[in-house]
Each structure stands twice: as C-alpha cells, then as structure tokens.
Amino acid sequence: MTLTETQGLVSMTDGAQLRWVALGDTSRRPAVILLHGGPGLPDYLGDVASMIGDLAPVYRYDQRGTGRSPWQGRHSLARHVDDLAELLKAWDVPKAVLIGHSYGTDLASRFCLRHSDRVAAMLLMCGPFTGDWRTGYRAERSRRMSAAQRARLRALEELPQRTEEQEAELLTLAWFTDHADPDRGWHWAAQGARQRRPVNWSMNGELGREGRADPLDEHVADLRACLPVRAELLGGSADPRPVSALESLALRLARPLTRVEGAGHEPWLEQPDAVRAHLRRFVKGAVDA
Numbered sequence: 101m102t103l104t105e106t107q108g109l110v111s112m113t114d115g116a117q118l119r120w121v122a123l124g125d126t127s128r129r130p131a132v133i134l135l136h137g138g139p140g141l142p143d144y145l146g147d148v149a150s151m152i153g154d155l156a157p158v159y160r161y162d163q164r165g166t167g168r169s170p171w172q173g174r175h176s177l178a179r180h181v182d183d184l185a186e187l188l189k190a191w192d193v194p195k196a197v198l199i200g201h202s203y204g205t206d207l208a209s210r211f212c213l214r215h216s217d218r219v220a221a222m223l224l225m226c227g228p229f230t231g232d233w234r235t236g237y238r239a240e241r242s243r244r245m246s247a248a249q250r251a252r253l254r255a256l257e258e259l260p261q262r263t264e265e266q267e268a269e270l271l272t273l274a275w276f277t278d279h280a281d282p283d284r285g286w287h288w289a290a291q292g293a294r295q296r297r298p299v300n301w302s303m304n305g306e307l308g309r310e311g312r313a314d315p316l317d318e319h320v321a322d323l324r325a326c327l328p329v330r331a332e333l334l335g336g337s338a339d340p341r342p343v344s345a346l347e348s349l350a351l352r353l354a355r356p357l358t359r360v361e362g363a364g365h366e367p368w369l370e371q372p373d374a375v376r377a378h379l380r381r382f383v384k385g386a387v388d389a
Contacts, residue, residue: 103153110190112164112183119168120161120187123153130220131193132158132383133184137202137227139175140304141296142167145201148368151376152383159191165303175306177314181211188218195220197386199379202227202365203307209316209323216326221386223379224333226341226365230317233345240340244277268293278365280338288369324353330386331355334378336363336370 106122121143122131132152134145142162149158162169164183184207188196197220200208205227212219229237242250256262256270271293272286279285316323335346337359350357358378363370 101154103150110187112186114179116164116171116173116183117169118161118164118183118187120159120191122157122159122191123149124155124157126157126191128157129193130156130195130197130387131191132156132197132199132386133188133193134158134160135184135198135200135204135207136160136163137200137204138166138300138304139163139180139203139307140166140300140302142169144292144296147372148199148201148375148379151368151372152379155380155383156197156387159187159193161187165300175303177207177210177307177310180207180307181214184211185215185218194218197221197223197383199223199225200227201225206311206316209319212326212328213319213323216328219328221328221330221382221389223331223382226335226339226367227346228316228349229341229345230315230320230349231345233342236342236345237340240342241277244282244340245273249273267297267299271296271299277340280336280362280364280370284370285364288366320349320352327353327355330382330389332382333357334367334375335359336365336367337361338363339365341365 103124106126108120110118110120112118134149136143136145143160145160149160152158163180164171165175195218198208205224208222208224209228212222253273256266262270272289275289275292276285279288332355333346333350335343337343343359346357360367360371360374368375
C-alpha cells in the first residue's frame, strides 16, 4: 500500500517557519504527531511513521532551529510547546495522538500539562527520565566504551571548533552506546552522525539547562492528573539510560510500561517487529476510541 506524503511550511506567531511532513490521509482524525528527540537534532522518525501511516495521518516536523526549520534566537520549553499548539491549529487537528521519543517525551509531557484538552492519547517512548538517572546512564555508557574511545570522545568534546569529520566522529562515539548490539550500534550511530545534522548545540544547551532548572520530576503529580485515558510508556531494556527510571515514572503516573527486550534507545531499529506491533495496537486503540 502506497501512502501519500504531504509537506508544508507553517509560520509561527514570532516569525519562525517550521517545515513539516505528513504521511497518510490528512483528512482523517485523530492525527498522530511524532515528536523527535535531541534537543537540537532534526526529525529522524520517518521509519516510525511508516509503521502506522495506514492507521491515521502521521505528522512530523523539524523543531525550530533544526533541519529545514532554520531559526536564530533564544530557545525555551514554553516556546516549543507553543510551536506544537500552533502547528495543531494550522493542521486543523483539535486533538492529537502524541508519540514522543527521548526529549520528545519531555516536550509531549509539557504540552499535556498546558493543553490536556488537545491530547487524545500519548505514548512516551524512551523517556522522559526523571530522578537521578544521569549517574547510572554515565556509568553504563562508560562501561560500553573502551578506554581509547572514552579518551577520544573527551578530546573531541574539548576542541573549541570541530571539522565536519571530527563532528561526525564525536557523534558516532556519543551515540553508538545507545544500542544493545555494539557492532550494529556503531553502524547506526555513524549513519545518524551523517544524517542528523547539523546539531544545534546552543539549542541543546539552553533547553537542557532549563529542563534541569525546572525538572519534569516536579510536575509528575500534575501530569498524572491531566493525562488522557490512553497513555503508556515504552522503553528498550538495553538502553544505557536506566529502565528502572522509566519503571519508577510509570508507577508514579499509574500507566503501563512496555519493555522491548534486546533493544536500546531507538528500539524500532533493533526490534522493528515488536515496536511495530506495539505502535499499531496503541494507535488503533486511540483511533477506534
């Protein structure tokens, strides 16, 4: 079955222009919105969209300052929430099925806190991580690297400026540990280091600092109260970020968590059949509700 792909550009109220792409029949409702991670990366969720595009229209977009949505200025979590609200209005989507990945789960959660009436269902994939998850993540990431790799990554991070080759090498070293299989992980990381460019490091830093200053951890009770009936979490059992943090959050939110065995931070790459089945069940349930 060949699905129609539609693209467009939406102007935000502050003048930023965001590029989007939709897969499937955009007249159907509700629509699914995929929120990519980073922050500071362009969208990379095309493979995920193709798993569910026949069930509902699937929208993706490059967040401001990334990919085909170039923008210069200060980043804030509130502005990125506003962007999503303005996009939904432009797409004529009154209520959306949100599927966030990594940082995209944080964005989805913060959107739900402000606009719960516009969220039909929500799937949080590989995030958000709350509590002191970074200590375990850093330890596991270091364990998956050799001493030489750790030293090389530090050296690249300390460079005041990097060439294109050095940037690709840094990203490959930083990302290959995200996967359960180190050999295939290196391949996927090297591929991503070429395709998910350029990285907006200033955006990454600004939103990271704001997220640490106002952690989602402090809003979990409010989030639990405003979540839609259909809300779930999904995580890879071999993600270097501790799955125990997702288990704890799932308990606090009183929502189910599905662990994908043999998968890391991008489970659709390592276990596509399992992720496809889960996504299709979730989206079909949301559409039929």
